[in-house]
Amino acid sequence: MSSSKFPIPQGTLDMLILQILSLEPVHGYGIARRLDQISRSVVQVNQGSLYPALHRLELKGWLRAEWKESETGREAKFYSLTASGRKQLAAEKQSWARLAGAVQLIFNEGNR
Amino acid sequence: MMWQLANWFRRKKLESDLDRELHYHLDRRIIDLERSGLPTEEARRQALLELGGIAQIQEEVRDIWLTRWLRDFVHDLRFSARSILRSPSFMATAVLSLALGIGATTALYSLIDQIVLRALPVDHPERLVLIDWIGFQYAETFGTSNLMSYPICQDLQQKKDFFEGVLCRAATTISASTGGEPKLTAAELVSGNYFSLLGVRPALGRLLTTDDDQTPGSSPVVVLSYDFWKNQLGGAADIVGRKVLVNQYPMTVVGVAAPAFHGIDVGEVPSLWIPAVMSAQAIPGFTTMLDRRTRWMQILGRLKQNVSLQQAQTGLQPWFKSMLDEDMRRTNVSRASAEQRRRFLASTLELTPAPQGHSVLRQGLSRPLWVLFVATAVLLALACLNVAGLFLARGSARHREISTRLALGASRGRIGRQLLADSVLLAFAGGLLGVVMAPIAVRALIAFLPRNTAANNLQANIDTRLLLFAFLVSLVAGFLAGSAPALQAGRKSLDSSLRERGGTPSGGLALRRAIVTAQIAFTLILVIAAGLFVRTLSGLLVKGPGFDTSSLISFGIKPALNGYSGAEESRLIRRITEGLRDSSSIQASAVAHDQLLLGGAWSNSLTIQAGERYITDREVQMNAVSPGFFATLGARIVAGRDFNEHDALNVIAPNQSMPVSQTRQRAVIVNEAFVKRYFGGRNPLGARVAMGSAPDAKPDSEIVGVVENISYRNVREQWEQAYFP
Known part of the structure; x- marks a missing residue:
C-alpha cells in the first residue's frame, strides 16, 4: 500500500491546507483527517508537519484562528481563511496550473 | 519580525494554546482509533507515533513564533547574565574598562556633535552657505574670521538668481541695562532679513524685519533671546515695548526669539539682536558701517532650491570681478601699491556649506576634537582588546563546560554565539556606565574652553542622538571584544576538545599572543601621543608669555x-x-x-x-x-x-x-x-x-x-x- 505513495512535494502542504479551509473553518484534527483521506489514495502527509505549517500560515496572516465548540462539544481551535489567504490560494492555484501545464507541454513535445 | 517580537511577550498564552490544540488532536485520534477496534493503549501509541513527537512539534512551532535566533539570543543573554554574575571580579574589570572607553568616546562625540556636526535649528539648514572673500580685501578689520563689509552684503542681497536671501551678522559685546546695573552682554548685529531668512519664529512680539535695517541710526529696536528674557527679565509678559539701554542708548524691545534659537554661532550665544544699522550705537566709535574698506561682518546666504553651491559660486564670479574693478576706481583704493592692487584683484569669492552656521570656536576646535576622538577610539579599542584577553583567559577556565556542551551536540556556532552574548551583555553594562560618566567628562572638557562674555551653547546633557551613539558603540565594542573568544570556540573541534579535557588547554595561544601585541601597539600609540602633548605643553610653559606673570594682575574696563x-x-x-x-x-x-x-x-x-x-x-x-x-x-x-x-x-x-x-x-x-x-x-x-x-x-x-x-x-x-x- 505504501509503495504507491510518494511524499508530498515541498510547499504543496500549505496549498492543500488553504484549499481545505477555503470551503469552511476546520480545526487541526479535521484538517489532518482530510489530509489523511488524500494521503490514503496518493500522497503521504506527515502529520507532525501540519501544526508548524498552520502556525506559519497564521503568522503570515493567511489564516485566522478561533476557539470554538466542536462537533464533540469540546473546545477546539478552528482555522479559517482570511481575505489575503484567499488571494494567496488563488495565486498558488494559478501558478500550479501554469507549472503543470508547462510540464505537460514538455512531455507532449517529447512524445511526438 | 514585529509579530515575532510581540509573540515574545505573550509566549505563555501561545504555549498553553498550542498544548490544548495538540491534546485535542491526540484525544480525538485516540477515540477514532478505538472506534476502529484498537485497544486504548495501542490507540494512544499509534496516535503519538503518527504525530511524530509532541515536544518536537512544540519546538518547531516555537521557532515559527519567535524565529530561532531571537529565541536563542534571549536564552543566551540570560545564561550570560547568570554566568557573569557568578564571577563579579571579572565582571567589574571588564565593565569598567569598557565603560571608560565608551564613556570617553561618547563624551567626545557629544562635543563633536554639538560643535561640528549639528545643524542649526532653522528652516532647511542644508541650503545655508557661508560667503567668504578669499584674497586680500584692503580694509580695516574688526573681528575674527570670514569678514566682509556691509555694502558687499547689500550687493549680494541683489543676487536673487542664486540666493533666496543673504544675511550678514557681527558678534559684539555691549553693556545692557534693563533698569538695574548695566551688564556686559553678548549681542549680534544683524541685517534685517536675518530672522525671516533663517525661518526663526518669535516667542513673543515680533522679530526684526528689513524695515528695521534701512537708515543708519534710525531703528533703535532689539530682539531678546528667550534665555535672556527668562533669566534676566524673569520672563516679564509686558516686555514688548519696554526700553533696554544699549551702551546707555535707549532701544525698544520688539520681541523675543523662539526658545530653541541661540544664534548662528554655537560658541557665542547672543542675548540680544540689534539691527546692523544701529552699529554706531552698539559699538562705540564705530562709524564706518557703510564703508567698503571696513570688514567686520560674516555673510551667510540661503541658496535657491535648485541652485547648487558650485553653480552659485561660478555664477557669482563675473559680478565679483566687476565689483573689484569698480571698487578699484573708488576713492583711496586707486592709490594703493601695485602689489596690493594685484592681490586685491586676484581675490575670489568662495561659498562653503554652513548648515551649522558660523563659529570661530568650530574653526579652532574641529581638528583638535577629531584628534581627541581618534585617541578615545584607540582607547576604546584597547578596552575591547583587554576584555577579549580576559575572555580568552576565562574561556580556558570554562573549557570543561564548553567541551561538555560540544559533546552534548551543541554546534560550534551556537557556542560562539553564547560567548558573543557574554561580551555584548558586558558591553551594554559598560555602555550604560559610560553614558552615566560621559556628562561629567563633557562638563570638564567644556570648562577647558576659553570663556567670553558670550556663553557658549554647549551642554553636557544626554540626548537621544547620544544614546543611539553609545548604543551602537557598545554593540560594536561587544562584538569586537567577543569575536576573538567566539572564533576560538568555533575553530576547535570536538575531538580535540575532548582529548584536552583532562589536561590544560593549549588552543588560542596564538590568538592571545596577537591580542597582547595589538594591546601593546595601541598603548604605544597613546603613550607617544600623550608624550607629544605633554612636550608641547611643557614647551609653552617654559616659553611663557614672554613676561613675568607672578604677582601680576590684569583687569579690563570698557x-x-x-x-x-x-x-x-x-x-x-x-x-x-x-x-x-x-x-x-x-x-x-x-x-x-x-x-x-x-x-x-x-x-x-x-x-x-x-x-x-x-x-x-x-x-x-x-x-x-x-x-x-x-x-x-x-x-x-x-x-x-x-x-x-x-x-x-x-x-x-x-x-x-x-x-x-x-x-x-x-x-x-x-x-x-x-x-x-x-x-x-x-x-x-x-x-x-x-x-x-x-x-x-x-x-x-x-x-x-x-x-x-x-x-x-x-x-x-x-x-x-x-x-x-
Whole structure:
C-alpha cells in the first residue's frame, strides 16, 4: 500500500491546507483527517508537519484562528481563511496550473 | 519580525494554546482509533507515533513564533547574565574598562556633535552657505574670521538668481541695562532679513524685519533671546515695548526669539539682536558701517532650491570681478601699491556649506576634537582588546563546560554565539556606565574652553542622538571584544576538545599572543601621543608669555559702553592710574588699550617709511600703552627707549577703536619680530611708520624703541607688534 505513495512535494502542504479551509473553518484534527483521506489514495502527509505549517500560515496572516465548540462539544481551535489567504490560494492555484501545464507541454513535445 | 517580537511577550498564552490544540488532536485520534477496534493503549501509541513527537512539534512551532535566533539570543543573554554574575571580579574589570572607553568616546562625540556636526535649528539648514572673500580685501578689520563689509552684503542681497536671501551678522559685546546695573552682554548685529531668512519664529512680539535695517541710526529696536528674557527679565509678559539701554542708548524691545534659537554661532550665544544699522550705537566709535574698506561682518546666504553651491559660486564670479574693478576706481583704493592692487584683484569669492552656521570656536576646535576622538577610539579599542584577553583567559577556565556542551551536540556556532552574548551583555553594562560618566567628562572638557562674555551653547546633557551613539558603540565594542573568544570556540573541534579535557588547554595561544601585541601597539600609540602633548605643553610653559606673570594682575574696563565720552574716559583712566600708583601694595602699574592673552588683538597694516615707503604685507598687532608698561610686565627694551611722559601727551583715547592719524609727532615701539621681518636686522630706530595702509597715511610716528617679543593674543603665537603711546 505504501509503495504507491510518494511524499508530498515541498510547499504543496500549505496549498492543500488553504484549499481545505477555503470551503469552511476546520480545526487541526479535521484538517489532518482530510489530509489523511488524500494521503490514503496518493500522497503521504506527515502529520507532525501540519501544526508548524498552520502556525506559519497564521503568522503570515493567511489564516485566522478561533476557539470554538466542536462537533464533540469540546473546545477546539478552528482555522479559517482570511481575505489575503484567499488571494494567496488563488495565486498558488494559478501558478500550479501554469507549472503543470508547462510540464505537460514538455512531455507532449517529447512524445511526438 | 514585529509579530515575532510581540509573540515574545505573550509566549505563555501561545504555549498553553498550542498544548490544548495538540491534546485535542491526540484525544480525538485516540477515540477514532478505538472506534476502529484498537485497544486504548495501542490507540494512544499509534496516535503519538503518527504525530511524530509532541515536544518536537512544540519546538518547531516555537521557532515559527519567535524565529530561532531571537529565541536563542534571549536564552543566551540570560545564561550570560547568570554566568557573569557568578564571577563579579571579572565582571567589574571588564565593565569598567569598557565603560571608560565608551564613556570617553561618547563624551567626545557629544562635543563633536554639538560643535561640528549639528545643524542649526532653522528652516532647511542644508541650503545655508557661508560667503567668504578669499584674497586680500584692503580694509580695516574688526573681528575674527570670514569678514566682509556691509555694502558687499547689500550687493549680494541683489543676487536673487542664486540666493533666496543673504544675511550678514557681527558678534559684539555691549553693556545692557534693563533698569538695574548695566551688564556686559553678548549681542549680534544683524541685517534685517536675518530672522525671516533663517525661518526663526518669535516667542513673543515680533522679530526684526528689513524695515528695521534701512537708515543708519534710525531703528533703535532689539530682539531678546528667550534665555535672556527668562533669566534676566524673569520672563516679564509686558516686555514688548519696554526700553533696554544699549551702551546707555535707549532701544525698544520688539520681541523675543523662539526658545530653541541661540544664534548662528554655537560658541557665542547672543542675548540680544540689534539691527546692523544701529552699529554706531552698539559699538562705540564705530562709524564706518557703510564703508567698503571696513570688514567686520560674516555673510551667510540661503541658496535657491535648485541652485547648487558650485553653480552659485561660478555664477557669482563675473559680478565679483566687476565689483573689484569698480571698487578699484573708488576713492583711496586707486592709490594703493601695485602689489596690493594685484592681490586685491586676484581675490575670489568662495561659498562653503554652513548648515551649522558660523563659529570661530568650530574653526579652532574641529581638528583638535577629531584628534581627541581618534585617541578615545584607540582607547576604546584597547578596552575591547583587554576584555577579549580576559575572555580568552576565562574561556580556558570554562573549557570543561564548553567541551561538555560540544559533546552534548551543541554546534560550534551556537557556542560562539553564547560567548558573543557574554561580551555584548558586558558591553551594554559598560555602555550604560559610560553614558552615566560621559556628562561629567563633557562638563570638564567644556570648562577647558576659553570663556567670553558670550556663553557658549554647549551642554553636557544626554540626548537621544547620544544614546543611539553609545548604543551602537557598545554593540560594536561587544562584538569586537567577543569575536576573538567566539572564533576560538568555533575553530576547535570536538575531538580535540575532548582529548584536552583532562589536561590544560593549549588552543588560542596564538590568538592571545596577537591580542597582547595589538594591546601593546595601541598603548604605544597613546603613550607617544600623550608624550607629544605633554612636550608641547611643557614647551609653552617654559616659553611663557614672554613676561613675568607672578604677582601680576590684569583687569579690563570698557567705560565707553556706559556712555563715557572720550574725554571722560581719559579722566577716569587717569584717576584709576593715580589711585593705583598711590596704593602702597602695588609696585608698578600701567595701562594698555587691549588686554593681553584674552585671544583678541587690535590689528592693522602699517605703512613704513625707512628710505623707501612700503606697507606691511600682513597685519601688525597693535596696542596703545602707557609709559612704564613694559617695565610693569618685566619685558626688556632691547634697543632705544620706553615711552616717556612727553610721548604720552597726545594719547589716543583708549576707547577709539580706530585711531586717526594725527599730524603731531608721535613715538612708536616695535617688537623684535617686527624688526626681523621688516628691517631684516637693520637698525629700525628713527624709521617712521603710519597707521593703516591708506596712500595718504602720513608716516609721522618715529620708532623709538624695540621691545622683546611678548605674547599678545595667546601664548602660542609670535607675531609682529607695534606699540603706540
